[in-house]
Amino acid sequence: MPILSLPEEQRPRERLLRLGPSALSDAELLAVLLGGGRVGASAVDVALELLQAHGGLGGLATARPEELAVHSGVGPAKAARVLAGVALACRLGAKDQRSTISSSADLAALVVPVLARERTERLLVVVLDAGHRVRRVEAVAHGAVDRTPLPVREVLSLVLRHDGRSFALAHNHPGGSAEPSSADIDGTATMRTAAAQVGLRMVDHLVVAGSRWTSVT
Numbered sequence: 001m002p003i004l005s006l007p008e009e010q011r012p013r014e015r016l017l018r019l020g021p022s023a024l025s026d027a028e029l030l031a032v033l034l035g036g037g038r039v040g041a042s043a044v045d046v047a048l049e050l051l052q053a054h055g056g057l058g059g060l061a062t063a064r065p066e067e068l069a070v071h072s073g074v075g076p077a078k079a080a081r082v083l084a085g086v087a088l089a090c091r092l093g094a095k096d097q098r099s100t101i102s103s104s105a106d107l108a109a110l111v112v113p114v115l116a117r118e119r120t121e122r123l124l125v126v127v128l129d130a131g132h133r134v135r136r137v138e139a140v141a142h143g144a145v146d147r148t149p150l151p152v153r154e155v156l157s158l159v160l161r162h163d164g165r166s167f168a169l170a171h172n173h174p175g176g177s178a179e180p181s182s183a184d185i186d187g188t189a190t191m192r193t194a195a196a197q198v199g200l201r202m203v204d205h206l207v208v209a210g211s212r213w214t215s216v217t
Contacts, residue, residue: 038073150187
């Protein structure tokens, strides 16, 4: 049944506005993001198909735009809305970016929600002020599934551009192991030396694999 054929009090968007998001199922919340279905299928029907095809919300969160867009009734615009909603949820799960990084655990609380579901390696730079308060978090590199190089010049330029006094790095291992590779260890040493030469301090470098993480330093 098309959503517009339902009584108004049963429509997902109207129920969300009246009762709040906790009253809606995953499929109904996803239907609100989709905004509409296709001929012969409501937005909730399309949402259910997406959840089933990708193994639930967890699988949906790791889907690529083109993987969502090929579903009938989705397309590029709706795929973008869904992925934007997923990204906002991940960022909301991250630690407050105005916080102070005083340990590897603090850094992990900030970066793990961002990196945990990435399917290719991504390098994050966390720019810190003199009191180790977070000024900015920015991705500077995306790599192949098995490696991300450490772009020394780009990292240091970013930190200096945002008036940082120190910084931390974090990247993910999509293969599932949080153990630093020899390239991770060597790259960290190179980055630390280069930072010191321009008056900056590298405080930490984490390797993230799902919810697990290891400090390279």
